Amino acid sequence: MEQKTTLAYLRTQPSPVLPPPVFAGGALQWVRANMLAGPGSALFTLAGLLFVVWVTPGLVRYLFIDAVWSSPDGAACRAPGAGACWSFIARKLDFFLYASYPREMVWRVNLCMAVGAVLAVWLLWPGAARKGLGALLFFVIYPVACLLALHGSDALGLPTAPTDLWGGIFLSLIVATVGIVMSLPGGVLLALGRRSRLPIVRFFATVFIEFVRGVPFITVLFMANTMLPLFVPASWSPDRLLRPLIGVSLFASAYMAEIVRAGLQAVPKGQTEGAQALGLGYWRMMGLIILPQALTVVIPGIVGIFIGLFKDTTLVAVVGISDFLRTVETARLDPAWAGPTISTTGYIFAAAFYWIFCFGMSRYSLMMERRLSAGRKR
Amino acid sequence: MKHLLIAGGFAAFLATGAAAGTLDSVKQKGFLACGSNTGLAGFGLPDDKGVWAGLDVDFCRGVAAAIFDDPTKVKFIPLTAKDRFTALQSGEVDVLARNGTWTQSREAELGLNFGAINYFDGQGFMTRKKNNISSALELNGASVCVQQGTTTELNLADFFRTNNMKYEGIAFATADEALKAYDTGRCDAFTTDVSQLYSERLKLVNPEDTIVLPEVISKEPLAPAVRQGDSQWFNVIRWTHFAMLNAEELGVTKANVDEMTKSQAPDVRRLLGVEGDFGKGLGLSKDWAYRIVKHVGNYGEVFDRTVGENSKLQIKRGLNNLWSKGGLQYAPPVR
Numbered sequence: 001m002e003q004k005t006t007l008a009y010l011r012t013q014p015s016p017v018l019p020p021p022v023f024a025g026g027a028l029q030w031v032r033a034n035m036l037a038g039p040g041s042a043l044f045t046l047a048g049l050l051f052v053v054w055v056t057p058g059l060v061r062y063l064f065i066d067a068v069w070s071s072p073d074g075a076a077c078r079a080p081g082a083g084a085c086w087s088f089i090a091r092k093l094d095f096f097l098y099a100s101y102p103r104e105m106v107w108r109v110n111l112c113m114a115v116g117a118v119l120a121v122w123l124l125w126p127g128a129a130r131k132g133l134g135a136l137l138f139f140v141i142y143p144v145a146c147l148l149a150l151h152g153s154d155a156l157g158l159p160t161a162p163t164d165l166w167g168g169i170f171l172s173l174i175v176a177t178v179g180i181v182m183s184l185p186g187g188v189l190l191a192l193g194r195r196s197r198l199p200i201v202r203f204f205a206t207v208f209i210e211f212v213r214g215v216p217f218i219t220v221l222f223m224a225n226t227m228l229p230l231f232v233p234a235s236w237s238p239d240r241l242l243r244p245l246i247g248v249s250l251f252a253s254a255y256m257a258e259i260v261r262a263g264l265q266a267v268p269k270g271q272t273e274g275a276q277a278l279g280l281g282y283w284r285m286m287g288l289i290i291l292p293q294a295l296t297v298v299i300p301g302i303v304g305i306f307i308g309l310f311k312d313t314t315l316v317a318v319v320g321i322s323d324f325l326r327t328v329e330t331a332r333l334d335p336a337w338a339g340p341t342i343s344t345t346g347y348i349f350a351a352a353f354y355w356i357f358c359f360g361m362s363r364y365s366l367m368m369e370r371r372l373s374a375g376r377k378r
Numbered sequence: 379m380k381h382l383l384i385a386g387g388f389a390a391f392l393a394t395g396a397a398a399g400t401l402d403s404v405k406q407k408g409f410l411a412c413g414s415n416t417g418l419a420g421f422g423l424p425d426d427k428g429v430w431a432g433l434d435v436d437f438c439r440g441v442a443a444a445i446f447d448d449p450t451k452v453k454f455i456p457l458t459a460k461d462r463f464t465a466l467q468s469g470e471v472d473v474l475a476r477n478g479t480w481t482q483s484r485e486a487e488l489g490l491n492f493g494a495i496n497y498f499d500g501q502g503f504m505t506r507k508k509n510n511i512s513s514a515l516e517l518n519g520a521s522v523c524v525q526q527g528t529t530t531e532l533n534l535a536d537f538f539r540t541n542n543m544k545y546e547g548i549a550f551a552t553a554d555e556a557l558k559a560y561d562t563g564r565c566d567a568f569t570t571d572v573s574q575l576y577s578e579r580l581k582l583v584n585p586e587d588t589i590v591l592p593e594v595i596s597k598e599p600l601a602p603a604v605r606q607g608d609s610q611w612f613n614v615i616r617w618t619h620f621a622m623l624n625a626e627e628l629g630v631t632k633a634n635v636d637e638m639t640k641s642q643a644p645d646v647r648r649l650l651g652v653e654g655d656f657g658k659g660l661g662l663s664k665d666w667a668y669r670i671v672k673h674v675g676n677y678g679e680v681f682d683r684t685v686g687e688n689s690k691l692q693i694k695r696g697l698n699n700l701w702s703k704g705g706l707q708y709a710p711p712v713r
Contacts, residue, residue: 080583092426100428164453165428226461229468240455320416320456322424330417330424335690338419338580340561343554 063348074337077345084345085337092331096349099167099322105152105159109170112146116177124364126371139181163241167322169353171241175248175313175323180306182249187256192286194261205257212254217315220247225319244316252309259301263294296372303365307358325350400604400611401445401661404472409451412438413471416456419577420685420693421477421497430454433684434475436674437496437602440618441473443673444666463488466605473615475602477573484603491612492601494619496677497685498697498706500594501533502572504579507587509566514593521546523556523565533596534569557581567591571598576691594697614660621667623709624649625676627700632675635668649712656712667712677707 020026035045066083068076070090077085089096098106119138122128152160166174193205212220224243238246267290275285295302317326328346331337404410414434415422422432439449457465457476466474467489477499478484480492503514503522511517514537524531526549538545548565550556553574560568561582570578572594579585604615625631628646630638639650647653651665660666674680678700685693699705 078583078585095424095426095428098428100424100430103427162453164455167428222461226464226468226470229470230464317416318458319461320458322456326416333417333419333423333577334425335419335577335580338577338690340558340581340583342581 074339074342077337077341078339082341084348085339085341086345088331088337088342088345089349091337092327092334095168095331096324096327097169099171099327100165101167101170102159102161102165105161108149108152108158108161112149113170113173116142116146116173126368143178143181163239166241168327169324171322172313172324175245175316176310178245179248179252179309179313183252183256183305183309184302186249186253187260188291190253190257191260191264194257195264209254209257212250213258217247217251217312218318220251221315221319240319241321244319244321248309248313248316252305255305256302259298259305260294262301263296263298264290266297267293296369299365299369299372303361307361310357310361311354324353400472400608401614404445408446409453410438410442410445410473411453411455411471412441413457413462413465413474413476414438414454415476416458418477418574420573420689420691422454422475431684433497433680434477434600434602436680436684437475437619438473440622440670440674440680441615443669444614444618444621444662447663447669447673449673463490463603466490466603469605472611473602473604477600478603480599480601480603489606490603491606492599492603493612493616494709495599495601495706496619497573497600499571499573499598499600500697501530501569501596501598502575502594503567503569503591504575504588505567505591507589511591514591514595515541515543517545517567518543519545520566521548521564522567522569523548523550523560524569525549525553525556526551529596530570537595553578573600573685573691573693576685576693580690610661614662617660618670619677620709621649621670621712622674622677622680623700623707624712625667625671626678627702627709630671630676632671632673632679635671639668645711645713654713 034041036042062083064083066081068079068082068085068087071077071085071087074085074088076082077088094103094106098109101109116138119134119142122134123131123138128134148156149158150161150166151163152158154160190205190209193201194209196202196205221244224247225240228238228243271289271293272285275289280288314323314325317323317329322330328350332342332346412435414430415432417423418432420432422430422434424430435454438452438454442452443449445451455465455471457471457474462474462476462478463484465471473493474490475496477497478492479499480495484490485492503517505511505517505520517538522534522545524534524547531547531549534545534547546565548556548559550559553570556570557568557578559565568575568578572590575590579588579590582588602615602619604612624645625635628638628643628649630646630649635650638646639652641647644653648656650668650671651657651663655664657664657666663669675683678695681695681698682688685691686695695703695705697706699707701708
């Protein structure tokens with residue numbers, strides 16, 4: 001049969017490209033899928049929008065438009081209708097940072113914080129070179145050098161700044177860092193101890209974990225600070241700052257141990273058997289095979305503990321240590337600044353500070369989680 | 379309370395053995411451990427630079443000046459109301475200068491001794507000027523903002539009952555909330571200790587529209603405390619206050635103290651250690667009082683600087699004036 005050369009439906013030209021349907025992609029589609037998926041969703045969206053509209057103008061006015069940005073004392077902030085008193089924060093910033101630390105020595109604090117930040121970035125930066133050296137510096141040399149520098153020593157010709165003068169943001173960071181740095185190795189050891197086949201090790205690890213987890217943190221701080229000196233001679237009782245530092249470390253370790261143990265239980269038994277079949281000893285098996293997998297699984301839990309710990313550092317204030325939040329509470333009592341907006345401003349500042357740190361930790365952990373679980377994701 | 383008592387008994391037992399010679403131990407360690415408030419305007423509060431200042435703080439500086447001739451040799455240990463007595467009992471602090479009220483039970487049961495009253499406080503009222511009230515006795519029918527669960531609340535009830543007046547007490551969990559309620563007009567008056575009324579008043583939107591009424595309806599003698607069983611240390615503490623009072627009475631000030639050592643007045647000569655050796659019995663040097671005045675000032679100067687005329691609080695001397703000027707501050711003579 002002969003084919004017709006001019007079929008009615010045969011196109012010789014490609015049809016013009018049409019724009020995609022309005023709701024198939026882009027912002028509108030996102031809005032429809034996420035905000036207007038059904039009547040319930042639409043209602044929530046509406047309520048949310050109303051809430052934002054209701055809150056935002058007042059908030060913006062209070063925080064920015066009506067806020068007092070510069071004034072020598074509280075007079076301008078007391079004016080009727082004045083918003084947040086940022087000049088109070090600016091004026092007291094030094095106090096928030098260093099509390100009573102002698103002002104002529106604060107360069108030591110700044111130096112320590114700067115070095116600490118550099119080392120922390122080095123260690124936390126994925127793929128940074130020579131992390132082993134960084135870890136040695138950060139975990140061994142830095143704490144000793146920094147504590148020595150902060151405290152001062154007559155032998156080195158640095159005048160001493162006793163720990164009762166320490167306080168403010170730098171102290172909060174010290175407490176949090178000590179807790180975070182001590183808790184991970186402590187927690188791993190305790191978790192391994194609790195799963196150990198040696199009964200004595202297992203017994204002590206279990207008792208420690210259960211005891212510490214069963215007692216409120218404040219009680220321990222209070223015991224350490226007010227009862228301990230009753231039982232030991234004055235010369236034996238440790239430094240007032242050292243006590244909460246030890247308390248924080250022990251506490252965080254016990255909580256961390258249970259998280260790590262959860263991770264260990266999530267690693268299939270075959271991994272252990274495989275490692276043993278390769279002839280690896282206990283520590284190499286743990287270090288090379290089991291722990292890397294276990295810790296990856298529980299990153300959210302670990303970071304949850306870190307965040308909780310960071311915020312719990314405010315509890316050291318109950319034993320008379322002037323942490324950041326305590327300095328805010330002290331500063332707001334200053335009669336030169338007394339006013340109706342001072343407390344609110346101080347607490348907003350404190351909340352922003354803690355939020356930035358905690359949100360940062362949370363984001364970092366999400367990123368690490370994605371990187372580390374790349375092998376297991378489909 | 380029970381814990382405090384147990385701790386107190388235990389501490390008293392320990393204190394008799396361990397704390398013999400607080401003065402010697404202070405001299406040995408080279409600083410005075412002073413239990414201070416965690417923050418109370420005018421009494422103990424770090425300034426912008428973190429340096430403690432206030433009436434109680436200056437008292438501790440006075441003690442340090444008397445012992446070391448250096449008012450900076452003090453460690454201020456901020457203590458909350460809960461742990462202040464335990465800290466003193468356990469030897470964590472050498473003296474507790476923390477606007478603590480001297481009461482019978484504290485002295486008798488907690489194993490403490492209160493030195494000399496360095497501030498006569500008491501509960502008072504503040505109200506808006508436009509109410510045209512000049513006395514607390516005119517508060518009949520008023521609504522009063524007060525902090526919940528404090529002796530303040532009880533004193534308030536007593537005061538109105540004794541005077542056959544009606545009132546509406548509006549209690550709040552914290553002093554801040556109570557003040558806010560007063561500021562927004564929920565109550566006609568606000569009550570707390572007078573020393574605090576002045577600093578709370580400054581937090582109002584318009585502090586000038588509010589006055590502090592003259593009546594004081596309770597006794598709150600604030601005094602530094604020490605552990606029982608160490609009379610020498612107890613003497614050092616209370617004579618530090620007496621030295622500051624005597625200095626004010628004799629007109630010896632921080633500025634003129636060097637000049638005054640040349641004075642012929644026997645009282646002044648004895649106080650400043652030019653004549654006789656009155657520091658010896660206290661375990662201090664001859665010029666102990668001179669050191670206090672030189673470094674810290676006399677009581678009137680300290681009062682004006684921290685809570686009085688030259689401070690933000692503007693508290694009047696009132697009961698805290700010298701006995702010779704109608705107040706209650708009276709010191710035995712140095713002789």
